[in-house]
Amino acid sequence: xxxIFTFPQFPQNPVFAAYFINVSxxxxxxxxxxxxxxxxxxxxVNGDYLLTLEQVLSAVYKTLLDDSFDRKKSxxxxxxxxxxxxPLKNILECLKTFGITDSPQLLVIKILNKDDDPETIYSQLQxxxxxxxxQLSDQTLQTYADAARVRKLFxxxxxxxxxxxxxxxxxxxxxxx
Amino acid sequence: xxxxxxxxxxxxxxxxxxxxxxxxxxxVVFLTTVHPYLSASMHPSDIQNPSKYIIKYRPPKAxxxxxxxxxxxxxxxxxxxxxxxxxxxxxxxxPKLIALDAPHGIIWMEFLGFELANGxxxxxxxxxxxxxxxxxxxxxxxxxxxxxxxxxxxxxxQAIAKLHLQNIVHGDLTSSNILLExxxxxxxxxxxxxxxxxxxxxxxxxxxxxxxLERALTSTxxxxxxxxxxxxxxxxxxxxxxxTNNKRKYTEVSKRLEDVRLRGRKRSMLG
Numbered sequence: 001x002x003x004i005f006t007f008p009q010f011p012q013n014p015v016f017a018a019y020f021i022n023v024s025x026x027x028x029x030x031x032x033x034x035x036x037x038x039x040x041x042x043x044x045v046n047g048d049y050l051l052t053l054e055q056v057l058s059a060v061y062k063t064l065l066d067d068s069f070d071r072k073k074s075x076x077x078x079x080x081x082x083x084x085x086x087p088l089k090n091i092l093e094c095l096k097t098f099g100i101t102d103s104p105q106l107l108v109i110k111i112l113n114k115d116d117d118p119e120t121i122y123s124q125l126q127x128x129x130x131x132x133x134x135q136l137s138d139q140t141l142q143t144y145a146d147a148a149r150v151r152k153l154f155x156x157x158x159x160x161x162x163x164x165x166x167x168x169x170x171x172x173x174x175x176x177x
Numbered sequence: 178x179x180x181x182x183x184x185x186x187x188x189x190x191x192x193x194x195x196x197x198x199x200x201x202x203x204x205v206v207f208l209t210t211v212h213p214y215l216s217a218s219m220h221p222s223d224i225q226n227p228s229k230y231i232i233k234y235r236p237p238k239a240x241x242x243x244x245x246x247x248x249x250x251x252x253x254x255x256x257x258x259x260x261x262x263x264x265x266x267x268x269x270x271x272p273k274l275i276a277l278d279a280p281h282g283i284i285w286m287e288f289l290g291f292e293l294a295n296g297x298x299x300x301x302x303x304x305x306x307x308x309x310x311x312x313x314x315x316x317x318x319x320x321x322x323x324x325x326x327x328x329x330x331x332x333x334x335q336a337i338a339k340l341h342l343q344n345i346v347h348g349d350l351t352s353s354n355i356l357l358e359x360x361x362x363x364x365x366x367x368x369x370x371x372x373x374x375x376x377x378x379x380x381x382x383x384x385x386x387x388x389x390l391e392r393a394l395t396s397t398x399x400x401x402x403x404x405x406x407x408x409x410x411x412x413x414x415x416x417x418x419x420x421t422n423n424k425r426k427y428t429e430v431s432k433r434l435e436d437v438r439l440r441g442r443k444r445s446m447l448g
Contacts, residue, residue, distance in 0.1 A: 008192045008211050054214075054221055058276070061214035065278055158266075162222040166273060169222075170262035173277040177255040 001133040002122045004112075005057060010064045016110040016118050017056070019047070021144060023106045023131035030100050032128075040128065043078035045085065046098050047105030049150050050141045052165045059084035059172045060109060073176055077111050084172050087154045097153065105144040106131060186234045189281045195232065203253075203372050204282070207232040213276045213285055223273070225358070226288050230275060233257075233372075235282030250282040253372070258284050260345070260371050269339050270358075270367040289367050290356040299359075301333065301366060302352035305398050305405070321401050325364070327408050329357065333366045334412025337386065340368070341430070342417065346382045348373030351393035380426070384433035385442055387413070392442075 002018040032040045050056055063080045066072050072080045074091050079099075086094035100106070108125060112118065126133070134140055147161065154171065158164040182205055187195060193213075199206040209230050212221065220227055235250050237243075258279065264271040276285035290299040295310075297303040305321070312321040333355055340347060347354075347368060354370045375382070390409070395402040410431075417427040 005214075005216070007214050009190065009213065011192060052222060053219065057214040061276060069280070071280065156266075165222040167262070167266060170265065170274045173274060174255070174259055174262060177251075177259070177277075177279055 001135055002118060002125075003136050004118055005060075007057075007061055007064065010068070012114045013064060014112045014114070014116075014118070015057075015060050016112050016116075016121055017136055018108045018122060018125060019134045019136040019140060020106045020108070020129050020131035021047075021104060021134050023104050023129060025130040026100055026102050026106075029128065033100065039124070041078065041110070042125065042128075043081040043109040044100040045082060045107040045109060046101045046103045047107050047141065047144050048101075048103045048146050049085070049098060049153060050107060051145050051147065051150060051161065051168065052138045052141060053136070054138075055165055055168045055172070056085070056107065056109070056141075058169045060111070062172060062175065064111065078109075081109055084175055087171055104131070107136070107141075182234075182236045185236060186232075186283070189234075189278060189283060190232065193232070198231075201372075204233050204235045207234065208288070221275070224275075224287050229288035231272065231286045231288050233284045233286065237282075247280070251279045254282045254284055255279040257371050257374070260374055261286065264340075264345075264371075267339070267343055269343070270336055270365065271371065272367070272369055289358055289369065291359055299357040300353045301329070301355040301357060302397055304329075304357055304364075305352065305401075309398065309401065322404055326405075329364050329366060330405055330408035331412035331415070332364075334409040334414075335416040336366055336368055337390070337409075338413045338416035341383045341386070342420075342423070344376055344378040346375055346377050346386045347371065348375060348386070350386050350390040352390070352397055380429040380433045381437075381444065383430045384437045387430070387434050388437045388442060391438075 002016060005015040005017065029040065029044060033044070059081055062084045063077055066080065067077055074080045074083050079091065079095065082098045083091055083094045086098040088094050088097065106129065108129065110121060112121070142161070147164065150164065151157065154168065156164060156167050158167055183195065183197065186205065186207065193211060194209055195207040196209070197205060198208045209232055210228060212227065212230060215221055235254055237246050237250065241249065258274055258277045261271055261274045265273055272286040272289055274284070274286055293299050293303060293307050295307050297307070308326065309321045337350065349370060349372070354368065356367050356369055357364045358367055391406050394405050398405060414427060418424050
């Protein structure tokens with residue numbers, strides 16, 4: 001179960017995304033990432049703070065944009081996606097909160113090239129993540145996210161979820177300025 | 178309209194259909210039918226019209242030094258985007274921020290307004306003109322000075338007061354920089370174009386904001402401008418004085434407005 005998103009400005013880079021719940025091997029994934037294992041070339045995003053697909057895609061869009069004009073802040077597009085989602089400035093801190101944590105819900109994103117086969121990528125990914133694949137939608141994101149913690153981390157007092165999501169998007173777009 | 182500017186914007190916005198809808202000294206405004214990162218089947222949060230978006234592009238200025246030009250474009254674009262986001266959290270009606278490419282001077286924002294019966298976009302100016310025209314054709318009815326017009330102008334005054342209470346001045350208030358939105362069968366004004374906005378707590382700057390709008394109304398709606406202005410200031414005063422200890426501050430702005438009327442927008446003779 002995965003989704004492919006394409007942005008009109010970047011037709012050559014489809015975006016692959018898969019959502020897992022009940023993930024149990026976070027520590028192993030983290031260790032492989034720290035060992036820079038090339039098989040783990042994905043953005044592993046903590047699901048706790050993700051409320052809408054729009055929030056996620058807004059950060060991926062910014063990453064593609066900054067990558068295409070060679071102005072990324074971090075080393076790879078994967079860390080850049082995590083960095084763009086987070087309200088924090090320190091990249092390591094961003095990875096610790098928004099990257100792979102002990103949280104059981106995990107969103108995996110990968111920016112593809114046009115000729116990559118998403119099916120192959122998904123089957124490779126399934127070897128890496130021990131968890132239950134779940135349909136990615138606003139509804140699933142909201143079921144497993146913790147809106148109260150989102151408000152706390154971003155320091156936003158916004159009770160309405162749609163308004164909260166808009167504010168998060170603005171946060172992402174204004175990142176690094 | 179220079180095609181070179183459009184071509185430049187297009188090179189930063191590959192694959193995005195662009196239709197020029199307005200050009201000012203600072204920026205070109207495009208209308209587009211696509212969202213930068215959501216497909217047509219996905220609905221963005223808290224956006225009224227998901228089929229159209231505005232792209233504001235600040236082209237480079239050839240007369241400025243290249244390095245300085247890049248810095249100015251980036252900081253002005255970022256400042257405007259930051260303000261839009263701030264206004265959203267303050268619940269002051271303004272376009273919502275969708276995406277940003279500050280180094281290239283590009284802001285994506287929500288499309289606002291609708292088409293009036295005569296095919297024009299629903300800016301305060303066009304709407305008043307449309308009503309004034311109908312008034313000319315039918316002198317027996319009350320159209321240009323109807324209660325609905327009074328309601329809208331009071332709301333405009335209130336929106337400006339909300340802005341000023343946060344110590345934000347718009348910087349370029351005209352009747353074409355106020356758009357009307359249809360919300361629950363009522364017209365709701367929204368301020369647009371915050372390209373010249375600034376933070377200021379000075380009564381002077383607030384008075385100049387009101388004065389610029391007053392002058393714009395006088396020149397675009399000469400027959401009814403006096404009444405329009407009265408309504409506007411009525412709404413402004415209502416909201417400004419809503420908090421108990423703001424009365425004194427309001428008096429300060431209103432006194433200053435009288436001074437500004439006598440001497441014009443510029444305080445010093447320089448510049």
